Amino acid sequence: MTQPASEPVDDDLETSVDDAIAACEGNARAAIRVLLVALHYCQTELEQRNNEIAQLAQDISRGYSRGRWEDLLTRADVPIPYKPGD
Template identity: 80%
Template sequence: MTRPAQEPADDDLETSVDDAIAACEGDARAAVRALLVAMHHCQIELEERNEQIAQLARDLSRGYSRGRWEDLLTRAEVAIPYKPED
């Protein structure tokens, strides 16, 4: 199972906000734009990795692995977007 995301401490969050705005020369709109672009790229990478995991799950013979890959992925806390049909 996946772990819930931990909320950053208020001081850390404020420092991160200040750092992001400072990196954009004090322009808050530019900082928000940069963070949204970064988040979009992270989302695309996450979707690509989930597709790769799903393809691996489809390619891996359940008989060959005797179902062990599901246990390994669960222990590694990897979300399985594709559940094999029994």
């Protein structure tokens, strides 16, 4: 099971902000734009993966898996997007 990422230390966060702005030649608006585009990309990828997981859950027969996939998802702290019989 994976642990959630810890909060960045203030110094690390400030260094990361400085690095992002420096990568955009000192333009803070450009740095924010790049970060927002990256965030949107990550959110889109996550949504796509969640949809794929939901489709796989629908495709797996409960009789075949005997409910094991639900146990695996629960232990991995993954929300169960579909329960057979719903």
